[in-house]
Amino acid sequence: MKSLMFVAPGQLRFDEVDAPSLVEGTDALVRPLAATTCDLDHHVIEDKTPFSGFGPFPIGHECVGTVVEVGPDCTDVAVGDVVGVASHIACGTCAQCELGHTARCLRHGDAQYGLPVNGAWGGTFDELIRVPYADFNLAKLPAGVDPVHLASIGDNLALGWETVMPTVAGVSDPKIAVFGGTGSIGLYCVDVAVHCAGARTVYHDDDPARMKVAEQLGAEVHDIHGKREKDFHLAVDASCNPERLRKALLSVMPEGHVNSVGIYFDDVRLPLLALYQRGVHFHNGKGHARPNMTPTLEAVAAGTLHPELVTSGVYGWDEIPRVLTSGRAGHKPVFVLEN
Ligand SMILES: [Zn+2]
Numbered sequence: 389m390k391s392l393m394f395v396a397p398g399q400l401r402f403d404e405v406d407a408p409s410l411v412e413g414t415d416a417l418v419r420p421l422a423a424t425t426c427d428l429d430h431h432v433i434e435d436k437t438p439f440s441g442f443g444p445f446p447i448g449h450e451c452v453g454t455v456v457e458v459g460p461d462c463t464d465v466a467v468g469d470v471v472g473v474a475s476h477i478a479c480g481t482c483a484q485c486e487l488g489h490t491a492r493c494l495r496h497g498d499a500q501y502g503l504p505v506n507g508a509w510g511g512t513f514d515e516l517i518r519v520p521y522a523d524f525n526l527a528k529l530p531a532g533v534d535p536v537h538l539a540s541i542g543d544n545l546a547l548g549w550e551t552v553m554p555t556v557a558g559v560s561d562p563k564i565a566v567f568g569g570t571g572s573i574g575l576y577c578v579d580v581a582v583h584c585a586g587a588r589t590v591y592h593d594d595d596p597a598r599m600k601v602a603e604q605l606g607a608e609v610h611d612i613h614g615k616r617e618k619d620f621h622l623a624v625d626a627s628c629n630p631e632r633l634r635k636a637l638l639s640v641m642p643e644g645h646v647n648s649v650g651i652y653f654d655d656v657r658l659p660l661l662a663l664y665q666r667g668v669h670f671h672n673g674k675g676h677a678r679p680n681m682t683p684t685l686e687a688v689a690a691g692t693l694h695p696e697l698v699t700s701g702v703y704g705w706d707e708i709p710r711v712l713t714s715g716r717a718g719h720k721p722v723f724v725l726e727n
């Protein structure tokens with residue numbers, strides 16, 4: 389089969405590799421229907437991460453696909469199911485998985501698709517993917533939804549739900565700020581904030597394309613360099629930019645929450661005295677996709693969420709290397725594999 393390899397910054401290519409096969413009885417094999425980039429992948433390709441020096445490796449960890457083979461111990465998934473694939477490798481039964489912390493699985497640690505960490509699981513731009521603990525790690529797509537715009541369900545799209553909903557649960561008339569800067573996560577957060585949390589939502593950025601999408605999703609859109617309000621229940625830092633992180637931290641009401649979904653590979657100076665005086669709850673860490681995929685899919689099926697507005701372009705599978713190294717991939721390009 390063909391596997392998309394990250395070779396070096398700015399260099400992607402398809403390699404011919406052995407296709408995976410079932411190893412455990414709880415495994416399934418999935419052929420992608422559509423796959424997309426995590427915001428992190430763009431930074432890997434642009435030489436902005438430590439991973440950028442570790443090529444070649446299979447890249448990509450977001451896809452939806454069709455189950456083509458299941459092991460004898462699978463009871464929930466069946467051949468022919470159209471599913472979203474969780475980006476992390478999680479057993480579903482250890483103490484961390486039971487808490488919903490699937491990116492901290494005690495059996496598999498940091499293991500995931502599409503990055504050179506903890507095992508060779510391939511990437512979601514491969515033509516066939518082995519999914520362990522398939523009953524747990526696969527989420528069936530609801531009938532009647534277009535799988536193309538759900539390609540991100542196993543990571544960034546579910547992260548939109550996770551970043552917003554638990555934090556504002558029980559808050560009446562929530563007010564949420566999103567500071568954008570990476571491709572898609574901030575926009576998925578806006579979608580959830582407006583349509584699921586019913587929040588007054590203000591989106592800050594300086595990228596015209598993303599600002600337009602945020603407006604279509606129902607946010608008030610402010611230039612990142614303009615004045616900002618400082619009484620949000622929740623500020624989301626989806627920027628990977630220390631200045632924007634600082635703005636997010638100083639935008640919440642006393643005892644407010646800041647959830648940062650950007651990854652900072654270097655130390656960042658923080659205004660700790662101001663945070664002390666304000667009382668700020670700060671979370672920065674990986675998303676735990678699997679438990680958040682189900683409510684996200686239910687909201688899409690109900691017509692509440694609009695991930696199709698975040699998709700920046702739909703392309704053929706053969707176009708992946710060219711589009712992703714062109715510098716014009718947009719904030720969320722989706723690639724469709726002929727089946
Ligand atoms: Zn990711």
Ligand SMILES: [Zn+2]
Binds near residue numbers: 496
């Ligand atoms: Zn586990």
